[in-house]
Amino acid sequence: xxxxxxxxxxxxxxxxxxxxxxxxxxxxxxxxxxxxxIGMGMALTLVCFLTGLICWGLSFITAALDVSYLNTxxxxxxxxSFVQMLxxxxxxxxxxxxxxxxxxxxxxxTNCVVLGLAISVSSMxxxxxxxxxANCLGVPLGYFxxxxxxxxMQQRLAIANPFRTFKxxxxxxxxxxxxxxxxxxxxGLLS
Numbered sequence: 001x002x003x004x005x006x007x008x009x010x011x012x013x014x015x016x017x018x019x020x021x022x023x024x025x026x027x028x029x030x031x032x033x034x035x036x037x038i039g040m041g042m043a044l045t046l047v048c049f050l051t052g053l054i055c056w057g058l059s060f061i062t063a064a065l066d067v068s069y070l071n072t073x074x075x076x077x078x079x080x081s082f083v084q085m086l087x088x089x090x091x092x093x094x095x096x097x098x099x100x101x102x103x104x105x106x107x108x109x110t111n112c113v114v115l116g117l118a119i120s121v122s123s124m125x126x127x128x129x130x131x132x133x134a135n136c137l138g139v140p141l142g143y144f145x146x147x148x149x150x151x152x153m154q155q156r157l158a159i160a161n162p163f164r165t166f167k168x169x170x171x172x173x174x175x176x177x178x179x180x181x182x183x184x185x186x187x188g189l190l191s
Contacts, residue, residue, distance in 0.1 A: 002128070002130060002131065002134075003130045003131075003133070003134050004134075005190060006130075006131050006134035006135065006138065007134040007137060007138045007141075008138075008189070008190065009138070009190055010134065010135055010138025010139050010141075010142055011138045011141050011142040011145065012142070012183065012186040012189065013183075013186045013187055013189060013190055014142075015142040015143075015146055015183055016113050016116070016117075016139050016142055016143050017113075017142070017143055017146045017147075017176075018146060018176070018179060018180040018183045019180070019183070020116070022112045022113050022116050023111055023112060023113035023143055024176075025107070025111075026040060026044075026104050026107065026108075026111060027143075027146070027147055027150065027176075028169060028172055028173075028176075029104060030101070030104055030147065030151075031147060031150045031151045031153075031154045031172070032151070032154055032158075033100065033151070034148065034151040034152065034155070035097075035100060036097075036100045036101060037147045037148050037150075037151035038148060039094075039097040039100065039101055040101055040104060040105075040147065041140075041143065041144030041145075041147050041148060042144070043086055043090070043101070043105065043108060044108060044111065044113065044114065044140050044143060044144065045137075045140035045141060045143075045144055046086065047079065047082050047083060047086060047108055047114055047140075048113065048114050048117050048136060048139060048140035048143075049136045049137055049140060050082055051075070051078050051079050051082050051114060051117075051118055052117045052118055052121050052132070052135065052136035052139075053121075053132070053133070053136055054078055055071075055074075055075045055078055055118035055121060055122055056121040056122055056124070056132050056136075058071075058074055058075075058078065058122075059071060059121075059122035059123075062074060071119070071122055072115075072119070075115060075118040075119065075122070076109070076110075076115065078118070079108075079109055079114050079115065079118065080109045083105070083106060083108045083109045086105075086108075087105055087106060090105065113139065113140070113143055117135065117136065117139045117140075120135065120139075121135055121136060146179070149179065150172075150175070150176065150179065153175050153179070154172065154175075157171055157172070157175065
């Protein structure tokens, strides 16, 4: 039951984009095309899930060796390795998705959602592995869900005619703020 509560909490209540404002660069940059949004969401989910679990395990090793100050460097190396492997696989087997993601695929390496998750689960220490698993799954799924929802909103905004001052990224950030306020309604869900 704790697994499901933690999963729902990370997806809806403590959404990484809407309550933590992490990952906004790829969130705004890839939301114009829903196919790119789905591809990025799937890629980020895979990278976050695997690197989060590995970084959690590595945090025990660095703590045992008394070199916890190297955690961030180790985590970035793990994330970069996974992103490079993912990039090679996508270039070989999914070339159209690889081209549509463009520069955002290698930027997963420095995406603050991935690194933030790795640092977050490493600080969980000896907590239950189910909580770590729920966080490693819930954070990227929350990002994925918000990215796809915002992609649908962007398609509607593309045909809208807002005032000149609201065109472009301004209306995107305003729409994101409204979506964040809507998601605040989930805060009473788990109390």
